[in-house]
Amino acid sequence: MQIFKVGGAVRDRLLGLPVTDIDWVVVGATADEMLAKGYRPVGADFPVFLHPKTGEEYALARTERKSGRGYGGFTFHASPEVTLEEDLIRRDLTINAIAEDDLQNLTDPYHGQRDLEARILRHVSPAFAEDPLRVLRVARFAARYASLGFTVAPETLELMRQLSESGELQALTAERSWKEISRALMEDQPQVFIQVLRDCGALKVLMPEVDALFGVPQPEAHHPEIDTGLHTLSVLEQSALHEQPLTVRWACLLHDLGKGLTPEEEWPRHIAHEHTGLKLIKAVNERFKAPKDCQELALLVGKYHTHCHRALELKASTLLELLQNFDVYRRPQRFEEFIGACEMDARGRKGLEQRSYPQADYLRGAARAAREVAVQPLLEKGFKGPELGEALKRERLKALKAYKDEASA
Incomplete structure (x- = not known):
């Protein structure tokens, strides 16, 4: 029995990067031998075992043969006769097909080191x-x-x-x-x-909806990069530079899908793209069964991102409606992620990456003003049920009008 470190752990060590997960391949062993040594079996498709102490994965060397469609359409063969080279050849990339023994001697039959250097x-x-x-x-x-x-x-x-x-x-x-x-x-x-x-x-x-954005022009005054597809790539790039979470990055990818539906004769304007894009965002969400928080934020950003860009111009009543739609009183984090996605959208424009985005702090302040309206005085006045909701809405609208007046003074 011989044990080798394989895949990403070897690749990243050679690149001088931190090694997180370690995968091992075992050559010349049977499943019974692994069990006798205390390894715990996992996975029904092929023999992978967990180390009795470290919990790391150890897979028996195996070959594979295509037997059907898709990712799962393979039959595997594991036996003590399967060589290390035979196991490595079934891997995807040469840089992932390098093995290392416990003395850091490398087995590299497919020139992965050469490709790492190149x-x-x-x-x-x-x-x-x-x-x-x-x-x-x-x-x-x-x-x-x-x-x-x-x-x-x-x-x-x-x-x-x-x-x-x-x-x-x-x-x-x-x-x-x-x-x-x-x-x-x-x-x-x-x-x-x-x-x-x-x-x-x-x-x-x-994602044909995303692919359709390439070649679709936008007004140069607002989008110096012009092409909607290139803009989407830039927005994604900004989301990574600003270390945004997955929810925001997913929303950034999908926020402008409606522009792919604009008739050519209306280019470069995209009137109401926020609304036309919602059915496309929903379709992509469902196609990949994205987590609920990703789905919700993508739809909200798609629908309201231009509201955020025009935040300083919005009437107090429109501001209140925006805050209500985001449920900022119970879900403040989602509104913060919305602001983040919109800021990435604003920065994802050629030459405007460093431009300030005052709308972000303005909307944060508006949300704070609305949240600070206390319920207790209204309860003391005898409001309850739907009447309490309406009274609260009136007080929040008053607070937002005062906030707007103060901000514009």
Whole structure:
């Protein structure tokens, strides 16, 4: 029995990056031998075991063969005869197909070290094209390592293109897709993930609503970058630079989908795109079964982001309606994330990345003014039920008018 460290732990150590998760492969062992040593089995599809003390995953060396559609369409074969090289060749990228023994001696049959030095994401073998999930994985790695200068090898991008055209991407489950998308959006350069998906034709399959934004112009006075797709990439980039949470990054990706529906004869204006985009945002949310908080924020940002940009011009009654729709009294964090997404939208414009965004603090102040209206005096006056709600609304409107007057003084 031989045990090797494999995959990301080896790759990141060689890149000088922090190593978090460690995966191990066991060569020359049977499942019974692993059980006899106290390893606990997990997973029904192939023999993976948890170390009795560390809890880390140890997988028996295995080969795999395509047997159906999608990510799960594989049969696996694990036996003591499977070599380390045979196990490594089934992996996605050469930089993930390097093994290391306990003395840090490397086994690198597919030249992963060479590709690490050349900053190239390259597939290990033609079997890469058998697994559609790898399109998303490679795009995610491109986003993660873009700052180090990594790019996708042309021949790998071509295989990704073939996969995108094959219909295999439709076989991916919503859960598997969301896992990759959500991880990619949290990388340092999530816009690279979207760009790589577009470069290989996967974006128009997975998110045609986002793909449709490229080539759609916006008024140059407000958007010096003009192209709506490029603007979306810039907004995503800003969301990562400002370390926004996943909810905000997802909303940033989807906020302008309505512009993809504007008839060409109306370009570059996009009247009411906030409302026309809601059905598209809802469709993308449902397609990937995004978590509820991501879904809700994406819809709210899509509907109200222009309200935020015009915050200083809004009437007190419109401000109150906005705050009510966000339920800022019970869910202040969601309103804060909305403001964050809108600020990223404002900064995601060519040459305007550093421009101040006073609307953010103005809306925070408005929310504070409305929240500070006390309920107790109204209860003492005898208000209750629906009448209490209306009285509270009147007092909050009064507070917002006073806030507006003070802010404009």
